[in-house]
Amino acid sequence: MEIKKNISLQKMNTFAIDVKAKYYVTITSKDDFFTLLQTPEFKNNKKLFLWWWSNILLTKDFDWLIIHNNILGKQINNEDNNHITITVWWWENRDKLVMWSCNNHYTGIENLVAIPWLVGASPIQNIGAYGVEAKDTIVAVGWIDIEKKKYRTLSNEECQFSYRSSIFKKELSWRFFVTDVTFMRKKINIDTSWQKKYDYSPQIQYGAIISKLEEKWVELTTLHPQQVAATIREIRENKLPDYKQTGTAGSFFKNPIISYQTLEKVHQIDSSIKHRAIDEKHCKIPAWQLIENCGLKWYKKGNAWTYQNHALILVNNGGATGEEIVAVAHYIQQTVQDKYGVLLEPEVNYI
Numbered sequence: 626m627e628i629k630k631n632i633s634l635q636k637m638n639t640f641a642i643d644v645k646a647k648y649y650v651t652i653t654s655k656d657d658f659f660t661l662l663q664t665p666e667f668k669n670n671k672k673l674f675l676w677w678w679s680n681i682l683l684t685k686d687f688d689w690l691i692i693h694n695n696i697l698g699k700q701i702n703n704e705d706n707n708h709i710t711i712t713v714w715w716w717e718n719r720d721k722l723v724m725w726s727c728n729n730h731y732t733g734i735e736n737l738v739a740i741p742w743l744v745g746a747s748p749i750q751n752i753g754a755y756g757v758e759a760k761d762t763i764v765a766v767g768w769i770d771i772e773k774k775k776y777r778t779l780s781n782e783e784c785q786f787s788y789r790s791s792i793f794k795k796e797l798s799w800r801f802f803v804t805d806v807t808f809m810r811k812k813i814n815i816d817t818s819w820q821k822k823y824d825y826s827p828q829i830q831y832g833a834i835i836s837k838l839e840e841k842w843v844e845l846t847t848l849h850p851q852q853v854a855a856t857i858r859e860i861r862e863n864k865l866p867d868y869k870q871t872g873t874a875g876s877f878f879k880n881p882i883i884s885y886q887t888l889e890k891v892h893q894i895d896s897s898i899k900h901r902a903i904d905e906k907h908c909k910i911p912a913w914q915l916i917e918n919c920g921l922k923w924y925k926k927g928n929a930w931t932y933q934n935h936a937l938i939l940v941n942n943g944g945a946t947g948e949e950i951v952a953v954a955h956y957i958q959q960t961v962q963d964k965y966g967v968l969l970e971p972e973v974n975y976i
């Protein structure tokens with residue numbers, strides 16, 4: 626374990642923001658982390674833990690210690706005909722866990738395909754896409770309590786998951802270092818008879834998924850997680866920029882959850898705004914539509930833009946600073962609030 630000095634972070638964050646860190650270290654084991662805890666660099670500096678750097682916006686040079694988690698490995702804990710429980714420290718490739726699950730007939734995370742996530746960060750913001758969230762398959766999260774210098778685990782319930790949030794973003798914020806995540810997946814039984822029908826309940830309620838499947842004439846009774854993953858990958862590839870070419874952190878804002886009273890007010894201003902019920906009193910409205918209907922799709926300020934195919938995606942079109950992206954984000958928030966009276970909350974972490 627080597628603590629490096631004055632490192633450029635541009636190639637590491639998916640927003641491709643060019644800032645420097647005073648200290649930078651890569652951790653490859655829990656022991657490394659406990660050793661790091663004893664160093665003056667750890668004791669005397671502010672710290673930032675990172676995994677894949679795809680959900681952050683770096684806004685300045687860091688007089689801090691940046692700790693990159695690179696603990697590797699996976700372990701199958703239990704497997705029977707119906708389920709598998711697996712603990713994952715990290716996975717070399719963001720898609721590998723999803724594809725491994727699909728290829729082995731496990732269901733649960735196929736809708737999370739093509740998100741540039743590493744397993745470890747998934748519980749922190751409870752990542753989600755196309756009607757599925759990380760919380761649906763997480764059994765436990767292993768983490769190091771920095772104050773108590775102890776390895777601990779939290780059950781799914783203790784993680785207090787909610788929309789793009791968890792205990793790690795609330796009372797444990799800045800006090801934890803996630804090391805591993807345990808998932809459970811359901812196995813589908815492959816019926817080899819001529820009447821073929823799989824006991825699989827795919828989450829394909831989103832219009833775009835159904836239309837794509839219909840377009841391809843996919844037989845729904847024998848739909849396989851691999852096909853769902855392939856379909857969602859195709860949709861995402863058409864809609865989102867490739868972060869290796871264009872700096873981005875995906876959706877920049879959360880979809881607002883509002884009361885039905887507020888929805889009524891929004892509809893008086895613009896009856897086209899869609900909504901999805903959350904409970905009796907609340908619904909979720911699409912942030913992209915609020916932004917687009919304010920005329921801010923492909924809004925450009927210098928090299929900070931909203932993406933031409935999707936108003937919710939902010940991009941660094943080359944050379945934008947973190948502050949320029951923040952300025953565009955603030956402008957969007959203000960415009961949307963002025964028009965609809967709804968505050969857009971960032972999904973991306975500004976640091």
Ligand SMILES: Cc1cc2nc3c(=O)[nH]c(=O)nc-3n(C[C@H](O)[C@H](O)[C@H](O)COP(=O)(O)OP(=O)(O)OC[C@H]3O[C@@H](n4cnc5c(N)ncnc54)[C@H](O)[C@@H]3O)c2cc1C
Pocket residue numbers: 639673674675676677678679680681694740741742743744745746747749750751752753754801802803804865866868873874875876974
């Ligand atoms: C093109 C694109 C599309 C995306 N689409 C989606 C999507 O559909 N749904 C979705 O939910 N997200 C999406 N994202 C956002 C992102 O991929 C996820 O939020 C992912 O979980 C972030 O993982 P990460 O490993 O990059 O975390 P990082 O960005 O490295 O970190 C995220 C946060 O977790 C903290 N953190 C990281 N590692 C640790 C650790 N070991 N211990 C303690 N704290 C830690 C960081 O300090 C930071 O605050 C997208 C991003 C991009 C670039």
